[in-house]
Amino acid sequence: MGRVPNRYTARPHQLLNLVDGQWVPAEAGQTRENVNPADFGDVIGEFAESGGVDVDRAVDAAADALPRWRAAGPIRRAEYLAAAGRILGERAEEFASAITREQGKLLTEARGEVARSRAVLDFTVGQARLLGGVTAPAEEERTFAYTFRRPIGVVGLVSPWNFPLAIPMWKVAPALLSGCTAVLKPSPLTPLTAALLAEVFQEAGLPDGVLNLVQGDVAAGEALVANPRVAGISFTGSLAVGTAIHVGGAHRLLRTQLELGGKNAVVVCDDADIDGAVSAVLGGAFGQAGQRCSATSRAVVDVRVREEFLDRLVARVAALRVGPGDDPDSQVCPVVNEARVQAALDAVAGAQRAGAKVLCGGGRVDDPGLPQGCYLQPTVLRDVPWDSELAQEEVFGPVLAVVDADGFDDALRIANSVRYGMSGTVFTASQSRAFAAVERLEAGMLHVNRPGVGAYAHLPHVGSKASQYGPPECSPQVWDFYTEWHSACMSY
Known part of the structure; x- marks a missing residue:
């Protein structure tokens, strides 16, 4: 290994x-x-x-x-x-x-x-x-x-x-x-x-x-x-x-x-740099196995670019290597304990009952070459209802909910629909949309066209709402x- x-x-x-x-x-x-x-x-x-x-x-x-x-x-x-x-x-x-x-x-x-x-x-x-x-x-x-x-x-x-x-x-x-x-x-x-x-x-x-x-x-x-x-x-x-x-x-x-807590969204507009958005979501959702208060747990994607976004994202997520943190070949680490494993699996099962579809992952890692540990497959689900439990509540694991949005205003509505407000991110080529998102997203840490996790050491680490x-x-x-x-x- x-x-x-x-x-x-x-x-x-x-x-x-x-x-x-x-x-x-x-x-x-x-x-x-x-x-x-x-x-x-x-x-x-x-x-x-x-x-x-x-x-x-x-x-x-x-x-x-x-x-x-x-x-x-x-x-x-x-x-x-x-x-x-x-x-x-x-x-x-x-x-x-x-x-x-x-x-x-x-x-x-x-x-x-x-x-x-x-x-x-x-x-x-x-x-x-x-x-x-x-x-x-x-x-x-x-x-x-x-x-x-x-x-x-x-x-x-x-x-x-x-x-x-x-x-x-x-x-x-x-x-x-x-x-x-x-x-x-x-x-x-x-x-x-x-x-x-x-x-x-x-x-x-x-x-x-x-x-x-x-x-x-x-x-x-x-x-x-x-x-x-x-x-x-x-x-x-x-x-x-x-x-x-x-x-x-x-x-x-x-x-x-x-x-x-946080239930952070990356909003992907119809004019977004899709590759940039995919890279940001990949790191934000699966870095540290999604165990960050600022982790990207929702991608709110305009339906006009949804298929292109999903095709590129799923291909990269499916190729991620899960393994021990001290293995230089590992790209996604284990979660912290068995309770977090079960919580993530329960969240995926609940989303499927609500009509969401698993595009990749969804279970434990089955690799006989790994020691016994808390290994979860990086998971992407599509067709997640914006008001479902997976789209509203924190999972704290490598699970990404992709939620459809019909235009910019609908995307911001969905992003703001949760009780949390830790981090909010938008990908757009429009300067006016960028400023509007910073003004309207109900989050303490705001990002435009960059990964939406955390802030600099000298900027307030702050959330809004709950x-x-x-x-x-x-x-x-x-x-x-x-x-x-x-x-x-x-x-x-």
Whole structure:
């Protein structure tokens, strides 16, 4: 198969929690097995499965460290972040290997994630000298009026498995620069990468208790939301869980920042560059096996170019090679676990019952040369009703719904018909249509004649509608989550 050696093994301390600078097991002694989705025979390790006691200890450590960390000021705090960035650069290949092994994505995709994480960290460090307030005119003589920011306090950072380094980084970096102290609770599906990240900050000399790591699942997350010393929760994941976090903390006015689901459309107009649109949809729908909040899960195609688009797309999708992320010949990685496999298969079956037709894929990969793992065929379905479940709800797998549109206005109507609004893309040769699409598409990240996944590290990662609640990440606006404004008037 041409696979390259890619077997980074977790060191014993990385299986534990990091609390107040010490690597410790979960209080109850429970653990959870972490398995490579590309090879069920490859067990990465038994990681801590934490509960409320573990979370409360981490929060206490963060609260104790808060006064000293806040007093350090943003420029001094940025020095720790810059040191962490240098260490991350030195260990980039180690991180990429760990990401591929536990999350499954292609090694090239994992390397791209490491690069994105470093860019986000660099951007955050550069904000240190901009994190201030303004002076304002006073209404009285001999009075000085100004505004300034203070960190909100201890924050809980709850991150998903699909970007196990980048998303924790774009939470941890601004949290720490702002003067908050933090408890990071990563997905239980990708604990190793989070442990490596915590290790990097520890190696950078970050004071004990400023960043704590608690591994675990629902019990740990609920304890973080319930702890009264936690001032805010930044969460990336599903709409259902994000809503539960928001509701669970509402009684005490818990501040929340929620980046949620997506059901993203690429609109292909009748004047589009078909090859360009096909390439964008191919990468957007099947890159990382469709496991991105900004993944292309719908192609809304004008009926006048539908057959040409489908002919070119299906030929390229059918030729994609599915395999382990550390195999340089692989073009599509496995999905993260068996639950995602079954969810995708159920979505395809439901679409067929609604009248959609499978043009390619639709099942598990049947290849005796592959190890036992979570391998799905890249799938394209046509004649998908615009209001069907497959066209409306997130699948988070390598499944593309092709929806017919009768003209530009109908295409935008269909694209906007979902409750989510993460990413929106249009392919057209018309300048007026391009500007109209940017104006009318109900999405936070907008693209014209280019792939519709994500944004630059220095542009807001933001959704609209049910895809986002609170200030966007990867932007100067993020400080409106991690800090609060104060005003002062001083007479002299």
